[in-house]
Each structure stands twice: as structure tokens, then as C-alpha cells.
Amino acid sequence: MTDYTKLVLDQKYSRRGFIAAAGASAFLAACGGSTDSSSDEPAGTAEGGTATGDLLYYNWVDYVNPETYKTFAADTDVSVKKDFYESNEELQAKLQAGARGFDLIVPTGYMVQILAEADLLQELDHAEMPNVDKNIDPKFTSLPYDPDDKYSVPKDWGTTGFMYRTDMVKENPTSWSEFFELAKGPYSGQVMVLDGIPEVIGSTAVMLGYSYNTDDEAELDEVKNQLVELKPHIQAITSTNYKQSMIAGKTAMALGWNGDGAAVAAEVPAEYVIAEEGGEFWVDAYSIPVGAENPAAAYAWMDYVYDPAHNAVETEYTYYGSPLQRELLEGEIDAKVLANEDVFPPDDVLAKLEPNTVTPEGTKIRDRIWTEFKAA
Amino acid sequence: MASEPPATPTRPRKGSAGAGGPRYPGWLALPAVLWYALFFLAPLGILALFSVSERVGFSEVAYNFNLQNFSDLVDPLYGKIFLRTLELAAVGTLLTLLIGFPLAYYIARWGRRKSLLLLLIIVPFWTSMLIRTYAWLILLDPGFATFDVLRWLHLAGENPEVLFTSKAVYIGVVYTYLPLMVLPIYAALERMDWSLVEAAQDLGDGPVTAFRRITLPLAGPGIVAGSLLVFIPMLGEYLNPVILGGDKTIYVGNLIGQQFLDSRDWPFGSAMAMVVIAVMTVVVLLYVRLVSRSQRHAS
Numbered sequence: 001m002t003d004y005t006k007l008v009l010d011q012k013y014s015r016r017g018f019i020a021a022a023g024a025s026a027f028l029a030a031c032g033g034s035t036d037s038s039s040d041e042p043a044g045t046a047e048g049g050t051a052t053g054d055l056l057y058y059n060w061v062d063y064v065n066p067e068t069y070k071t072f073a074a075d076t077d078v079s080v081k082k083d084f085y086e087s088n089e090e091l092q093a094k095l096q097a098g099a100r101g102f103d104l105i106v107p108t109g110y111m112v113q114i115l116a117e118a119d120l121l122q123e124l125d126h127a128e129m130p131n132v133d134k135n136i137d138p139k140f141t142s143l144p145y146d147p148d149d150k151y152s153v154p155k156d157w158g159t160t161g162f163m164y165r166t167d168m169v170k171e172n173p174t175s176w177s178e179f180f181e182l183a184k185g186p187y188s189g190q191v192m193v194l195d196g197i198p199e200v201i202g203s204t205a206v207m208l209g210y211s212y213n214t215d216d217e218a219e220l221d222e223v224k225n226q227l228v229e230l231k232p233h234i235q236a237i238t239s240t241n242y243k244q245s246m247i248a249g250k251t252a253m254a255l256g257w258n259g260d261g262a263a264v265a266a267e268v269p270a271e272y273v274i275a276e277e278g279g280e281f282w283v284d285a286y287s288i289p290v291g292a293e294n295p296a297a298a299y300a301w302m303d304y305v306y307d308p309a310h311n312a313v314e315t316e317y318t319y320y321g322s323p324l325q326r327e328l329l330e331g332e333i334d335a336k337v338l339a340n341e342d343v344f345p346p347d348d349v350l351a352k353l354e355p356n357t358v359t360p361e362g363t364k365i366r367d368r369i370w371t372e373f374k375a376a
Numbered sequence: 377m378a379s380e381p382p383a384t385p386t387r388p389r390k391g392s393a394g395a396g397g398p399r400y401p402g403w404l405a406l407p408a409v410l411w412y413a414l415f416f417l418a419p420l421g422i423l424a425l426f427s428v429s430e431r432v433g434f435s436e437v438a439y440n441f442n443l444q445n446f447s448d449l450v451d452p453l454y455g456k457i458f459l460r461t462l463e464l465a466a467v468g469t470l471l472t473l474l475i476g477f478p479l480a481y482y483i484a485r486w487g488r489r490k491s492l493l494l495l496l497i498i499v500p501f502w503t504s505m506l507i508r509t510y511a512w513l514i515l516l517d518p519g520f521a522t523f524d525v526l527r528w529l530h531l532a533g534e535n536p537e538v539l540f541t542s543k544a545v546y547i548g549v550v551y552t553y554l555p556l557m558v559l560p561i562y563a564a565l566e567r568m569d570w571s572l573v574e575a576a577q578d579l580g581d582g583p584v585t586a587f588r589r590i591t592l593p594l595a596g597p598g599i600v601a602g603s604l605l606v607f608i609p610m611l612g613e614y615l616n617p618v619i620l621g622g623d624k625t626i627y628v629g630n631l632i633g634q635q636f637l638d639s640r641d642w643p644f645g646s647a648m649a650m651v652v653i654a655v656m657t658v659v660v661l662l663y664v665r666l667v668s669r670s671q672r673h674a675s
Contacts, residue, residue: 089637092435114434189537195623197638236540236622360434367639368453374626375457 052077055297058091058102059084060284065317072304078297095120100291104298109145109283110198110356112152121151122288128299129153131306140323143283144357152285153302154323156315159345159353160199160280163261164253165246166269173253175276176207180230183253188233190252192242197363197370198356199280200227203255206278212354215362224369231376246270262319262342272342274349281353283323308332319343420653426646435640445647454631454648461628465610468549469557472606473599475550476557480598481591483558484565494562497555509548509619516544516620540622548616553609557602564598565591596670604663608656628652 057064061084069080083102085091088111095105095115107115115121126133132153140154162179169187173179183191193200202212204226210219235251236242243260245251247267261272288298305311308324312333315322319337321344322329329338337343358366427445430438483493500508515522516539526532538544568591576586614629623630628648635645 087637089640092640093636096435117433118436231624234622234624237624238622360431363434363639364641367634367641370638371457371626371631371634372453374624374630375453375460 050077051294051296051300053294053297054078054103055080055294055301056101056103057082057301058105058289060106061086063106063284063318065313067313067317068305068310071310071313072301076300076304078294078300080301095289100289101293102289103292103294104301105287105289106155106284107152107287108356109143109152109285110358112285112287113145113357115287115289116146116151120290122290122292122295123150124153124288125299128296129303129306131303135306135308135311135324135328137323137325140283144355145283146285152287153306155284155286155305156318156320156322157281157283158320159258159274160194160203160256160282161258161261161272161274162253162255163246163264163270163272165249165251166271168249168252174273176203176279177277179253179255179275180204180207180226183230184233187252189235190250191234191254192236192238192245192251193234193255194242194257195237195239197366198358200255200373201366201369202354202356202358203275203279206275206354209277212278212280213357213359213362215359215365217365220365220369224372227369227373228376231373237374258342258345259319262340265342274345274353276352278352278354281350281355283355284320315343321345423646423649426643427650428647429643431641431643435642437642445644446651448644449647449651457626457631458628458651460625461611461613464545464549464613464627465607468546468553468610469603469607471546471550472553472557473603476554476602477561477595477599479554480558480561480565484562484568485570494559497558500555505552505615509552509615512544512548512551512620513539516547539620540624542621542625544620545613545616545625548620549610549613552616553606556605556609560601560605561595561598564595564601568594593670597667600663600666600670604660607659611652611656 055078057080059082069082073079085094088108091105091107092111092114095102096118112121126149136154140157141149143154146152162173162176164173168190169182171178171182173182198212201220201223204223205214205219206212208219208222208226210216210223214220214223236245239256242251242254242256243264246254246264249268258272258274261270264270265272286298286302288295292298305314306324308328309332311322311324312329315329316334316337319340319342322333326338326344341349425439426437428441428443430440430442430444432438479497483490487493514520517523518536518539523532523536526536527534538547572594573586573590576590577583581589612629612632613627614633617623617625617627617630626634632645632648632652635641635648
């Protein structure tokens with residue numbers, strides 16, 4: 001069996017998996033609707049907090065420990081119905097096209113801001129989920145995409161860096177500039193990058209000493225030149241295949257997310273690196289969209305997973321960082337996971353990272369750079 | 377014609393139409409017309425409306441008539457991508473024809489179990505295109521048996537670089553669209569009277585001349601139809617470059633997808649789509665002229 005047979009047969013959808021397939025459905029959704037979001041009345045917030053009925057949970061694929069579904073259903077009177085999306089943009093397209101009825105969604109921070117500005121999110125009532133305010137690590141409150149914590153509660157968080165096979169790459173790269181040099185040198189043709197416009201352009205900007213979110217045309221022009229120079233050495237631009245290809249030994253280095261890096265390192269000799277220059281720090285957050293049929297059930301879910309014992313079950317499954325206070329997780333979570341710096345980077349490393357806060361103008365410039373990168 | 381009284385009283389009023397065949401009531405076309413109006417013309421109208429609108433904020437659309445999107449498209453970068461896409465469609469169509477014609481010829485002229493052979497051509501359509509394209513990842517893997525055989529035949533080197541290159545994209549599109557080329561050519565050759573070829577050879581034409589003067593003209597409409605059926609989807613090709621090409625080479629289909637899915641600039645993406653639709657319309661008009669001329673020749 002070849003490694004690609006394995007890829008096809010074992011295709012485990014990663015957090016942001018299978019974007020090509022998502023394309024068709026998102027396009028259909030995009031064709032269907034204009035963008036006037038009907039200002040649905042926010043559904044009445046239940047008092048007391050005893051939720052019943054169904055929770056329609058619209059989420060990334062494979063992003064919840066299956067155990068949690070079972071215990072949640074057993075411990076509450078709510079049963080979970082699942083639906084999945086493959087990218088933030090698909091989620092946005094669905095909601096903008098008028099899809100309603102979802103009780104709980106998990107957009108990434110920048111998308112929380114976009115959805116909130118488009119009046120597609122309900123304001124949250126923190127009194128309905130006491131565990132959240134009690135247990136959250138204060139550094140995950142008042143984040144720039146939602147400064148008043150009005151629309152979102154962090155689910156988990158991660159970083160964008162790079163990973164390499166320690167048995168193939170002997171130079172121990174620790175920075176973006178080393179990643180670029182090695183990619184253009186000895187490992188030409190064995191390097192993959194994410195199919196993500198903000199991630200690739202932002203990381204390159206950071207390498208050059210600029211902000212991940214720079215809107216400066218001259219700075220972005222330098223970024224473009226770097227990427228066009230890198231392009232001939234790139235094996236593939238993909239958010240779905242790099243993990244398997246790294247495990248198969250066909251790819252020596254890849255620009256990617258820490259959860260995938262941890263998954264690769266769990267199977268083969270490999271290391272995930274947060275580059276010295278910095279990079280992206282992202283948060284995926286719970287939100288309740290307008291038109292939710294059963295917001296009480298969504299509050300019940302958030303309250304439930306903000307219990308440290310329940311949260312540990314999630315973190316051990318996803319390998320993405322938990323936003324709960326660290327002391328609360330000690331003893332609950334597998335000590336090896338808690339000590340894993342890929343899952344929980346230390347504070348001095350985190351201080352170098354920036355969240356994605358790209359503006360519409362920046363998106364427009366980035367789109368053209370990305371096209372030029374791909375056309376090169 | 378229709379308003380004239382029937383020529384003879386015995387001919388029934390309904391269902392007669394002078395020189396043509398029987399006439400059916402017009403309402404039979406209603407489901408198809410409604411379908412097209414609802415699911416083809418309406419989305420096309422929305423696309424046209426978007427293409428002259430403007431994106432504001434992250435993905436809101438302001439319906440203020442302007443042609444900014446089209447003037448933004450006048451850019452060497454997009455011209456280059458468009459030319460590359462035209463090249464993919466043209467070369468891809470030619471390759472599909474070179475492989476598809478002999479196959480259709482064989483089935484139509486010498487195939488013993490034609491229906492079985494045709495079934496085999498259609499069988500791939502029973503599986504999702506996405507899954508078939510992923511399967512090619514295995515076939516094109518340098519470690520897979522495909523390359524062992526090619527190496528044994530000295531047709532491939534030790535480390536063949538096919539996957540994630542434009543070669544893989546071409547292999548993918550030829551594979552994907554081959555049935556659409558074979559079926560119309562087969563349909564044309566199936567109706568052909570092969571004794572014409574024999575007669576030409578009896579009268580002194582060599583096999584090549586007979587092929588050029590008899591077979592090719594008679595297969596012409598099939599070739600044109602097949603080429604069109606293959607050329608048009610190749611102009612909008614999305615999946616093969618993403619999966620087999622490693623998403624490294626961008627074609628128009630991917631560029632449009634990027635506007636809708638990544639950059640969320642629906643108006644700009646719509647403008648691109650309108651340009652592609654315009655080019656396709658020109659191609660179809662050329663096709664109609666070509667076919668009507670070849671039919672005049674044939675009669």
C-alpha cells in the first residue's frame with residue numbers, strides 16, 4: 001500500500017479539512033443569497049438554565065471528542081444534532097445566505113468580528129453560563145476581535161508556525177528566514193505551505209519584521225517578492241494533504257498549524273516550531289448566531305465544557321490549547337499534554353504572536369499577492 | 377403555416393405540421409422552460425448584477441452600478457492566467473481527441489460487444505468525481521506500481537516528477553473528460569455506412585486518403601460536438617489543479633473560487649465569471665456556424 005493509498009483510506013479530516021469539497025456547497029450558498037441579514041428577533045433567553053430539547057451544533061469536522069457528546073447528553077436533557085462546515089468562509093456564506101436555526105457555531109476570532117459586524121451573532125448573556133467567567137484564563141478575555149466579550153467565548157486556541165521531519169532536516173531551523181532559506185536550498189521541492197492567504201502572507205510579513213496584519217503596500221510588496229521567489233521550490237499548497245505527506249516522508253517541511261504539527265510528531269520524528277520572529281495566534285470561539293432555535297441549549301453546552309474535567313477530555317482529543325486557567329487543568333488533564341509546548345506554548349513565546357485582524361483593504365491587496373504567488 | 381387551414385379535411389387539426397413531423401402542444405416544454413428560467417437564467421442574472429456591484433467591508437455587496445471590477449481585470453496577471461487556462465483547454469481537448477477518436481473508431485467499426493464497451497466508458501460516472509480524482513493521487517505516486525511498469529518499459533526515470541505538476545493536471549483532465557469526447561464521435565461513426573470507405577478504396581483511394589475524404593468529414597459533427605463538450609468544462613476546471621496539481625498553478629476556475637471562498641469578493645468573482653461566460657458564448661456560436669456549414673456540405 002502506498003502512502004497515498006493510506007492518505008485516501010485514512011483521510012481524517014483535520015480542523016480545516018477538505019476545502020475543495022466545501023467549495024461547491026459554499027458556492028451554491030453564495031449564489032443563493034444577497035447579504036441583507038434579516039434582523040431576526042433574538043430568541044428569548046431562558047431563565048434558570050435548565051435547557052431541554054435539541055442543540056443544533058454547527059462546527060468544524062472532528063473538532064469535539066465523541067465522548068463529550070455522550071456525557072453531555074447523559075448529564076443534561078439536551079441531545080446534540082451535528083452539522084459541519086469546512087472553512088470560516090463557508091460558515092459565513094451559509095449564514096449570509098439566510099441559513100437559520102443553528103444554536104452554536106465555532107468561528108475563528110477574525111470571523112467572529114466579521115459575523116458580529118454583519119449582525120449575524122447574538123449578544124451573549126454570561127449569567128447563563130457561570131462556569132465560563134469562573135474558569136476562563138483572563139488572558140483569553142477582551143481579545144481584540146471581541147473586546148467586550150459580547151459575542152463569543154473561546155473554545156480553544158493554537159498557533160501557525162512550521163514543522164519539519166527531524167530525520168530529514170538536520171539544520172534545526174528555528175526561524176522563518178531559516179525556513180525560507182532551507183526551502184529554497186536543500187529541501188527544494190519537499191516543502192508545503194497552507195492553502196491559507198492570511199497565514200502564508202502574514203508569516204512572510206513577520207519574517208521581514210512587519211506585522212502579521214500589515215496593510216502597508218510597500219511592505220506587502222516585499223512580501224510578494226519573497227513569495228514569488230519561494231514559489232518554484234514549493235511542492236504543494238494545501239491545508240489538507242501536508243500532514244499525511246509529512247508522515248509519509250514525502251515532505252520535509254511544512255508551514256502549518258500546531259495541532260497538525262503535534263499529530264505529525266506523534267507518528268514520526270518531527271518537530272513543530274513557533275518561529276523566532278513570531279507568527280499567528282488564533283482562537284476559535286463559541287458564538288450563538290441569530291435565529292438560533294434553542295439558545296438555552298447552547299449556553300448549557302458552553303457551561304458544560306467550561307467545567308475543567310470536561311474540558312480536559314476535549315483538549316486531550318483535539319491537541320489544541322484550552323482557554324481555562326492552568327491551575328484548574330492540573331490534575332484533570334494528562335500531564336504530558338499539559339507539558340507539551342506545542343499544545344500550550346509558554347507565555348514568552350505567545351507574547352511574540354499576533355491574531356489575524358486583517359482589514360477589508362488588506363484582504364483585497366492580499367488576494368492579488370496570493371494570485372501572483374500561485375501564478376508564479 | 378400554422379394559421380393556414382389544413383390542406384385536406386382528413387388530416388387531423390392537431391399534430392400536423394406541413395413539411396415537419398408531428399406537432400406537440402407547446403406546454404410540454406413548460407417544465408424545461410421553468411427549470412431554465414429558475415435555475416439558469418435567474419442565477420445568471422444575479423451574477424450579472426453582482427459583477428457591476430461593489431464589495432464593501434468584508435463581504436457585503438453594494439448595488440451601485442460601476443464597472444470597476446471589469447477594469448480591475450485588465451491586468452497582465454489575470455491575462456496570463458486566462459491564457460494559461462485557454463492553453464489547458466486547447467491542449468487538453470486535443471489530447472482527449474487524439475486518445476478518444478481511435479477508441480470511438482474501434483468501438484464503432486470493429487467492437488464486438490459494443491454495448492459492453494460503451495458501458496465501460498460510462499462506468500466511471502457512477503463514482504463521485506472527487507473520489508476518482510483522489511484515486512489518481514495513488515496512481516501518480518512515484519512509489520506506486522504504475523511507475524514500476526513504466527520504469528520496466530524504460531518510459532520513466534528513477535524519480536519521476538509527475539504528481540503536483542502540470543503534467544498531472546493534464547492527465548487528470550484528459551481522464552475526466554474522455555467519455556464526453558468518445559460518446560459523440562461514436563454516435564457519428566455508428567451511423568456511418570462503411571461501404572462508402574470500401575467503395576473509395578475500390579476506386580483507387582489509399583486507406584489514408586479514404587479516411588481523410590470519407591470518414592473524417594462524416595465524423596466531423598461528432599468531433600466538433602465532443603471537442604466542445606470537453607473544451608468548455610476545461611475552461612472552468614477547478615478540481616484537478618487543486619488536487620493533482622497541488623494547487624500550485626492557478627487557472628481561471630481556481631481564481632474565481634478564490635474570490636468567492638477566500639477573499640469573499642463576490643462582485644470581483646462574478647465579473648471574472650461573466651468574462652468566462654462571454655468567451656464560452658463566442659466558442660458556442662462558432663460551433664453552431666461550423667456545424668451548420670458541415671451539415672450543408674453533407675447534404
